[in-house]
Amino acid sequence: MDVHWAYAFCMDLVWVFMVAAGSLTAFLTGRAQAMTSSVLDGVAQAIGVGIGLAGMFSLWMGVERLAEESGLVDMLSRYARPVLKILFPHLRPSGNALSSAAGSVLSNVLGLSSATPLGLKAMSEIEEELGQGSRGVDSMSTLVILNAAGFCLFPSTIIALRAASGSRVPALIAGPCAAAGLAATLGGLIAYRALKKLER
């Protein structure tokens, strides 16, 4: 199954539906003027929010670079390994694959953008170590589930967006986001086990 196709199709459908449904409603209810000014106002504000985001993105990625180049991320991912060993029982405890997986999951937890490159590296290394059999697929799927749920202690992007939108308490949502992310992670891992049992 080509997931990318589904992704593009879904976005096309949603966007066309929203624009068409809005315009059609405007025609039918005589609110064309209201819609026009709402859209013009909206796109102007889109740029405003983008400018606000730029400041925070810039600051955060600067700090992130410092964390990477000082070796802070590597050091912390060594501490994350014992937990990762439980999640990836088939991987060699001192292998490259487990170390990249740890780095990727940790980057996610800290809201760093290095999560994706490290995760991709880990995928290749898992396949190299375990092959394409059931143990390999299980380990790859576990990594994908962890990163797709994106459990995060510091949701830097949302905090930036909230700050750019003029929030008085931009970081208020960090705790609830972490708790919800944990639920998504556990839900995904449990669902994977259940699906595997069902297919047997």
Add this chain to the structure above:
Amino acid sequence: MEVLTGIGPYLFPAVLLAVPIYAYRRGVPVYETFLKGAGEGLRLAAETLPYLVAVFAAVSCVRGSGALDYLSSALAWLLKPLGIPADVVPLIVIRPVSGSAALAVTGEILRAHGPDSPVGILASILQGATDTTFFVVTIYFSRVKTRNSRRALLACLVGDAFGFLAGYILWRAMAG
């Protein structure tokens, strides 16, 4: 609940305290390295701009024309008893599909309702409850020869549902 919502504001100063000092002590050229990363951040923000415009335009269409009001009255039988605002329905649909689009939808909700309003806080939590499932599954499995990604995708979508549900329950708990 106070622990969950109280910890957030301290994270930022904690990071700004720990990271630069650690980097300085490890002999990293702090200022120069920061500037390099900051440049990347600016590029990232510039790449987000088209998504913001596309989504703000589409959401403004359904909001300004009144279509969103019709949608919410059509779905009222479902949303009312649960107490889910209609504004977050597009966000729940788009969140697993496109990260930048979801961020833009959240941005539009924060603009229309205010970031600290109940709807704004719910949108923020749902945005952070999970990552972009379709993107992660696609990109990650594109790196390996295994095409056996169906079970992982299904599991991730179940996980998304758990995340949204947990986020919603926490939001209700915050509102008291």
